[in-house]
Amino acid sequence: MVIKRSFGERLFDGANVIFLIMLSVVTIYPFLYVLFASLSDPAWVVQMRGLIWYPKDITLEAYKLVFANPAILTGYANTLFYVIVGTALNILMTSLGAYALSRESVMWKNPIMFLIVFTMFFNGGLIPTYLLVNNLGLLDSRWALIIPSAMSAYNLIIMRTSFQGIPVSLEESAKLDGANDFTVLFRIVLPLSMPVVAVMILFYGVGHWNSWFNALIYLRTRDLYPLQLILREILITNSTDSMMTGVGGADKMPIGETIKYATIIVATIPILLLYPFLQKYFVKGVMIGAIKG
Template sequence: MKSALGRLADPLIYLILSALALITLYPFIYVLVASVSEPVAVMKHQGLLFWPLGFTLKAYDYVFENPMILKGYQNTLLYVSLGTCINMLMTSLGAYALSRRYLRVGNWVMLMIVFTMFFSGGLIPSYLNVKSLGMQDTVWALVIPSAINTFNLIVMRTAFRGVPDSMEESAKIDGANDFIILFRIFIPLVLPLFTVILLFYLVQHWNSWFPAMIYLRTREMYPVQLILREILISSSTETMTSGVSARDSEPIGETIKYATIMVVCIPIICVYPFLQKYFTKGIMVGAIKE
């Protein structure tokens, strides 16, 4: 039987957690509701907003009529798919090699890799390096410099070290090489962690806009996040509201910003529920065991 204090604590905990969840979700709710509300009503409204002020999808029509939004989506999908594949391949290869205890220079290499978590050359040397390699204004400038995340490499290396050496030895007796051992034994054994790291890289590329702003010069190569930044920071909605009267252009421009945010955020939000079940198990697989 619970004590009186225990029976009182449970509802209080649920109340506090519900309030925190509402505070966390409210900005998303506000943007969603404002994006489907009447533009003039949104401009005049003050205070909290939990339901649409009228209902219209006019802002979304303007967003999808903007050719740069669709082009940005195509570019982002390219950068996300190509970048994530390179990330997972390079991280897996590096983690596997560094997890082998018979690699004599493994500890020294790990020290150099960990060093990069605390010190870096900075933005200007990175830019000069990309430029000297001829990658400026190409897709490679967005995926090669960020091919490996140090933290993800360390976590995956720790997970690979947890695989018994006897499994690797048995596979080698059967004639398997290192690539077969990695892709048919090690990765399936740490699949939850592999999925979590894949999601980390995917979200990283989806939200990335700063490298594109630094390295890209051709506007047609911009990712959708950089287009979103232009709309929010520079308020560049005039091209989407060219046929609207001057009096209505400002209210519609505000709802276009909200609609653009939703269009950019919803795809990556929809991915989370399918991979959420791997989070706890995946991080535990990569926990420090040494």
């Protein structure tokens, strides 16, 4: 049956489409600007004033110089380590905590949940956290970026709410067959909660990929720097001279600008490629974790 829509409904839908198209353009264009500038002739980019709608005189010289910089490759390797190991630890800790707090038989779960939520609004601050990391012997080590952020209270609440939606009868049946809590969690609860797990992977993974402040505070050895901290140095302190060995003096300033754009693209593309694989779980996972209070 075809439902006849009124003029007002069609006008409203048309206005929504136009608004969303404009919002998409405003959101996507800055990335396209950086991409086009990184591929264009450096002299043209420096002289250009205003918007860039296409790359001119396409060249990959900036990308060659970026990947020739050992600091970029080391930063990439470090960031991949932080993302993979950190996200795995995040998922493990969040799953364990969420499972325990979602079971009705756990004692003191409400006071514990209150203390966890309390940390979302009040915390010790930067200096006590730094002193704690230092006293634990984690300063200037990879673990300083992983262990202190092993679990997010917000993500724990989302996963706990999702686990509460799984029928208790499944757990009871498994335990009658001799399963313990770890078996129930890893073989029943987590497989049934893959949408919310995918969302957690996205949240934690993006957080680790974009993190630079903790590295700035806790790390002293440059060989441990993540990619985002290297990117910060290039963009803020203009430290591009090390990438321009062999470039003439007159060409250094233009190529230095395109190196900045190319570095941004190199640091952004991997996480953009990951998102489409998890996007289909995103809305479902968040909605599952938000249905019940």
